[in-house]
Amino acid sequence: MKAILYRHYGSPDVLQLTEIEKPAPKEGEILVKIHATSANPLDWHNMRGAPFPVRMGNGLRTPKDQRLGTDIAGRVEAVGKSVTQFQIGDEVFGVCAGGFAEYACAAEQEVALKPANLSFEEAAAVPVAALTALQGLRDAGQLQPGQQVVIHGASGGVGTFAVQIAKALGAEVTAVCSPRNVEMACSLGADHIIDYTQADVTRQGQRYDLILAVNGYHSIFAYRGALRPTGRYVFVGAASARLLRGMLQAMLLGPVLSRTGSQHLGFMGIAKITQQDLLVVKALLETSKVVPVIERRYPLRETAEALRYLEAGHAQGKIVITVDQNDHTEQGLDQSSRGEPS
Numbered sequence: 359m360k361a362i363l364y365r366h367y368g369s370p371d372v373l374q375l376t377e378i379e380k381p382a383p384k385e386g387e388i389l390v391k392i393h394a395t396s397a398n399p400l401d402w403h404n405m406r407g408a409p410f411p412v413r414m415g416n417g418l419r420t421p422k423d424q425r426l427g428t429d430i431a432g433r434v435e436a437v438g439k440s441v442t443q444f445q446i447g448d449e450v451f452g453v454c455a456g457g458f459a460e461y462a463c464a465a466e467q468e469v470a471l472k473p474a475n476l477s478f479e480e481a482a483a484v485p486v487a488a489l490t491a492l493q494g495l496r497d498a499g500q501l502q503p504g505q506q507v508v509i510h511g512a513s514g515g516v517g518t519f520a521v522q523i524a525k526a527l528g529a530e531v532t533a534v535c536s537p538r539n540v541e542m543a544c545s546l547g548a549d550h551i552i553d554y555t556q557a558d559v560t561r562q563g564q565r566y567d568l569i570l571a572v573n574g575y576h577s578i579f580a581y582r583g584a585l586r587p588t589g590r591y592v593f594v595g596a597a598s599a600r601l602l603r604g605m606l607q608a609m610l611l612g613p614v615l616s617r618t619g620s621q622h623l624g625f626m627g628i629a630k631i632t633q634q635d636l637l638v639v640k641a642l643l644e645t646s647k648v649v650p651v652i653e654r655r656y657p658l659r660e661t662a663e664a665l666r667y668l669e670a671g672h673a674q675g676k677i678v679i680t681v682d683q684n685d686h687t688e689q690g691l692d693q694s695s696r697g698e699p700s
Contacts, residue, residue, distance in 0.1 A: 361459035362661045363424040367407030370662035370669075373426070380461050383438035387463045390450060392432040393478035395457040397661075397677040398486045398515065399595060400628070401426050402669045409602045426661075427457030430464065431472055431481035432681075441466050451481035453631045458661050460681055470636040473643045476650070483515075483650040483676035488639045490594060490629040491520035491572075495527060498592045498626045499568045503528030506566045508559055508584070511573025512548065513539035515676045516594060518651040520570055521546045526647045532566070534559050539674060542651070560584045570594060571604070573671075578607040578623055582615060591623040597671050651675025 359380045364372045383389045405426060407413045416422050431451040434444050443466055444450065452469030454462045472481045494516075495501045507524050511517045512533035524531045525547040533548035536555065543551050552559050560580040567589050569581050574596040581591045593608035595601060608625035616622045642648040653674040656664040658681050668677050 359460040360658065361456060362426055362658065364405055364421060364426060365424055366420055367405070367413075370402075370405065370666045372405065373662040373665070375659050375661075378459075381456075381463045383436055383441075383463045385439040386441060386466050387438040388434050388441055388444050388450070388466060388469065389436040389438075389461060389463050390430055390432040390454070390469070391435045391461055392430050392457065392459060392681045394431050394482035394681060395427050395679045396429040396482045396487075396515075397664050397668045397679060398428060399668070400428060400486065401458075402665045405665060408598075409605070423455065425456030425459070427459065427462075427679075428453050428455070429482050429485045429487075430454055430457040430462060430469075431478040435461065438463075444469070444471075449478075451476075451478075451484060452633075452636055453485045458658065458679065460658075467633045468631045468636075470633055470640055473640050475644060475646075479652065479655065479678045479680060480650045483652055483678055484519075484639060484643065485631070485636065486629060487515040487676060488519045488523070488648070489631060489635050490516045490626070491523050491570075492635060492639060493629050494570050494572075494592050494594050494626050495520060495524055495529075495568070498624070499570060499590050501527050501529055501568055504530070505568060506530045506532065506564075507568040507570060508532045508534060508566050509548075510534040510559065510569060510571045510575065511595075512543050512546075513674050514573060515673065517572045518542075518546060518675045519648060520572060521548050522648045523642065524570075526642055529568075532559070532564075536672075542674060546651075565589065568592070571596070573597060574600065574604040578604075578611055578615065582621060582623060585621050588620045590621065593625045598669070652678050654678070655680055 363376045434448040449472040450469045451472045454464035456462045507529045509520045513535040531548045532550040533543040534552045565586045569591045571593045596604040612624040
């Protein structure tokens with residue numbers, strides 16, 4: 359089978375489409391024939407080995423696990439011992455290691471049956487980004503109906519899900535994005551939109567119950583000033599130049615600042631992949647309360663270009679990588695196709 363491997367940390371040029379042996383499912387695992395996968399910032403952070411803490415679990419000098427990719431959607435090819443929820447032929451979506459491949463093994467508890475109203479490509483766009491948005495809002499943010507929430511970075515993979523999930527949770531949503539993404543943010547249901555080239559959300563005089571910094575631009579002190587007395591600030595991520603600063607502020611200063619008052623400021627960390635939360639998201643997808651936004655599609659052989667585009671930081675929604683080129687069902691809010699600019 360074909361898979362994308364990287365033997366050294368570096369730019370997308372280190373990625374190679376390689377022929378490797380098809381894996382066999384272990385106990386509690388299923389083997390999935392992958393029809394589509396999608397790119398996440400986690401993938402290019404792993405590829406580059408940056409920021410440096412990324413290397414702590416996967417090798418300081420070279421990657422121990424040379425596979426990339428996490429989100430998958432496809433059909434069950436085989437099941438391991440003790441698997442009870444799935445059978446051969448089931449259409450599933452979820453998370454695994456080495457998703458940039460024709461086949462991969464996934465833990466039974468990290469996948470769910472694919473929503474029937476979604477194509478494989480749409481389903482592959484969902485898992486990591488949607489779970490990050492859900493857990494950032496519901497768990498770290500403790501969002502309640504009627505509260506006012508800011509999604510800073512509302513047009514990317516996590517942001518597009520966050521706007522929709524926040525609305526589904528009953529919040530009043532302010533989306534912060536660039537001028538070219540204003541129309542899209544409006545279509546996703548945002549109540550208010552701030553073009554960050556024209557206004558600074560932290561200097562509008564408005565106070566919010568929750569600020570979800572998907573693409574955190576300001577310092578933790580600026581965000582703190584835009585919170586209500588009992589508000590919460592959740593740092594999810596930022597552009598590469600500001601990522602380490604944002605993480606350190608949220609992890610080190612957040613707990614200190616949280617002890618000086620009733621506000622809570624902190625770092626969300628990596629989303630927990632659970633079947634329970636996949637099913638929560640699946641229900642939202644099946645009722646069309648949440649719709650995946652796909653900007654570009656790339657074939658597996660062009661995975662390097664997909665990550666290069668994602669890393670540039672201007673993607674609208676998700677970047678999908680197609681493994682089975684026969685599945686091109688067009689649904690959802692599709693911005694363009696197979697690498698063509700939108």
